[in-house]
Amino acid sequence: MLARPIQLADEVAKQCAAARSFRAECTELKARADKLAALLRQAARAPDLYDRPAARIMAGATTALSRASGLAARCARGHPRLRSLFTLSPAAGFPRAVAALDTALEDVAWLLRISSPGAAGDGDDDSLLGLPNIAQNEPILFFIWDHVARLHTGSPAARADSAANLASLARDSQHFAKLIIEEDAVPPLLKLLKDGTDEGQEAAARALGLLGCDAESVEKLVQAGVCSSFATALKDPPMRVQAAVAEAIAALADRSSTCQDLFSQNNTVRYLVGHLASGTIQEHSRYSVGSSSSKNSAAAPQQPMKSLHSVVLAKTHSMRHTGDRDPTSLTDEPPRRSNGTAGGEQDTKRNPHMQSVVHSAMAAKTNTNGSLVPPFRPQLGTSGSSGRGAREVEDPEVKAHLKAMAAKALWKLAHNHLGVCKSITESRALLCFAVLLEKGDGDMGTDVQFFSAMAIMEIARVAEHSLVLRQSAFKPSSPAAKAVVDQLLRVVRKGEYDALLLPCITALGCLARTFTASETRVIAPLVQLLDEREPPVIKEAVVALTKFACSENHLHVSHCKAIVDDGGARHLVQLVYLGDEIQIEALILLCYIALYVPESEELAQAGVLAVLLWASKQAHMVQDTRVEALLPDAKSRLELFQSRASR
Structure with a gap:
């Protein structure tokens, strides 16, 4: 890229030195050519040169030097007076050539500044490095180049600030998002996501999610390795970064189906389910009652049990010591990969059915000796491990936001994808969705109930056309399936026209073939929605009932x-x-x-x-x-x- 303009600059300087006419003008031209040659050689020695603006700058410099070379060549040959009189117009030629070389000098100097380590400043202010002449016709390119250069060479704070600015540009315009991808911003953003500060990682995740503005853009991000990078980021703290990554996964999966397989191959579904389950349902092994203190064990039944957790713990203890199990649940429950119990401090009198569902789920997780099956994997903490300390000290709003984004990502990944739906239903996710659909996020404003309802709806849509998924995930005897249906019916019976009603109606209709003849409680709530309700509600109820009545x-x-x-x-x-x-x-x-x-x-x-x-x-x-x-x-x-x- 640099060889041709360097050769041209040396040639112009040599021709100007041999000029036989207009020597004063040629001397000025030679000075510009020498300065430009020196800057070009400095650029050639630079360890890292930002290629995208460099290509445009070198093309402009080559054009300016070619014109200057032709002008100097005419001054170096022929009779000076005749050449001056008949073929040369110095009043127009030399000023234009000098101006073109000055422009090239400024652009090359700007390129060297943005390509130098530390040139982007310390990030304490928004000062930029000047507008290059080549970006005059499209100033947005200058902002993109400057911020991408900061991602490469800036301080940690400057890199985080540039990632946030690129995210803002991508949010404002789809054209800007495509320009950012074209100007090679994805590799430094992925590097920032891997080794940046907390703020930098969060900003990089948001920017990458916004850059996938359409299927073509998502394909470029996938080719750059965004799927594996996101999967890695989901394992490591802090939770703010994990929430931003989950939101970005939802955005990419929503705009292109090509990334669903790659996310699934990189265990993304597993990590998302882990974040969804944390604080929603807990591992049995964490709440096992110690056998060393028989006194405490004897006194335990006398304590009042005001929460669903306490009922679950008492039942678990009873099963372990007496071997009392529910054989029906053991035989009918499909194979599961992990253990879970319903979480949340909820009054058992207010929700006795969910309590019984959790009892059944726990019984299904026991082996023939009444002991618990080892979990498929430890409960994910903020670092992807079983540690809970870092998660417990997090802000409750951050926890709620991560849970909501995990639900949203699972919803988008499950759309029309049987493999992802199988991965979700083989985990604890269905029970998590049922619990979240019931109790929400504690007024945190994260829409986790809506995302849970939409995820259930997408899984039900796939199950409608997949006998294998219906048999494995929505068996009538499955405790998780019962919990999901109970919550869907609760919303439909309530009948309030909100964001939850339509997806719950759709999900019940898609699950129509999973209900037995004795399951009579589903039809009546749907029929009630036909009477003087909003047109979208009536239409969805009619479509759902048609799936019950069709051949x-x-x-x-x-x-x-x-x-x-x-x-x-x-x-x-x-x-x-x-x-x-x-x-x-x-x-x-x-x-x-x-x-x-x-x-x-x-x-x-x-x-x-x-x-x-x-x-x-x-x-x-x-x-x-x-x-x-x-x-x-x-x-x-x-x-x-x-x-x-x-x-």
Whole structure:
């Protein structure tokens, strides 16, 4: 890059020295060429030269020197007076050449300043190193180059400040984010994430998450090794950095599906689940009751048990000493990799069902001798180890934020990815999501309930199309699955139109094929949402009920009867007539009900046959392929059974 401009600078100086005309002007030109040659040689000796601006600067310097060389060559040959009179215009040529060389001198000097170790200052102020001439037409390049140079050569504080500034630029504009990637900012950001200060690591993680503004940008980040770097950062403290990394993982996974496999291969899911479980559910081994003091053991049952933890501990102690286990839970529980109990100081009278769920989960974790199965891995601390000291002294808001970001990252990673969903469900994550969906974050404002609900919804969406995942993660006898369904039903029964309601309805619909015929408590809350609710809620409830009633569900007859028994027919009739955008979805569900329970008296009383006849004459309805396939059979079958009833 530097060889050609150095050669040209020496050539210009030599030609100017041999000038036969305009010697004063050539002397001035020669001085510029000598200075430029000296700076270029200094740049050649520099240990690290920032390549991106260097390429532009050297291209501009080469152009300026080429023009100066042509001007000096004309002065060095031919008759000076004739050359001056006929071929040379010194009033225009020399000033332009000198100005071009001055510009090249300033740009090369700027390049040397930003490429020198320590040139970026100590980070105590926002002083920059001057605007290079090559960036006049696009000043944002100057800011990017300057901050990237600080990432390479600045002090720790300056590097952290530059990472924060690059994150701000990437947040402001997608164009800026792509420019930052093009100007090679990713490698120094990854290095800062690895060995920077706490503030620097946090800023680097945020910047990397914001740089992945689209699938193409995420692909470049993945090629640079961001997945393995993020996985490593999740193991090490502080928690602020881990939270920023988890948020960045969520952002990258949201914008591109290519990184999901790599994150999964680097154990990212495992580390995220560890952060999610910390403080939510605890390892049994940490709360084992010592056998050395029989007096304390004897007195323990007399103490009042006001928390869910105390109930769990008493049950664990009882199982260890008496071998009293729940054989049903042992035989029905799918293989699990780690142990967990529900955490949080919650009154057992207020939530007795969650207490029983945790009892079942604990029993499922015991072996034939009543002892606990060794955990798959230690509980993650802030350093990725089993130590709890550093985590316990952290700010509660930081803990809550990390938990929320871990839930958000798992939600995004689980989207349409069977492998990630298996990794999540084989861990303690489902029980964690159930606990967090119930108790939230203690008014910390982290939206952890929403992220938990969305994660459950994404896993349920994948399970809807995966028999293996349904059988392993959502068996009716699974304590974690029971806890999840309980919390989904709690939100749906509550019926408040908030951020949790729609994903909970969707999750219940996706899990429709996991419910047994005896599970009658799911249909009624969904049917109740059909009565004078917000259109998005009604539509989601209709879609969920359709998954219970459709042909793919082997219990569709039982579910259709349950929908009718809970008064769903009359609500659907109203929705077909007056539902606007919900009309077609309601008509499809009504067709399934008419197909599978046509003998129902409730259908006749609700006027379902009249609705089907009316719908068959509506052009916008029969044009839907699903309606076209279902409506004729449903109408004919309902006519047959209702005519028999009338006779």
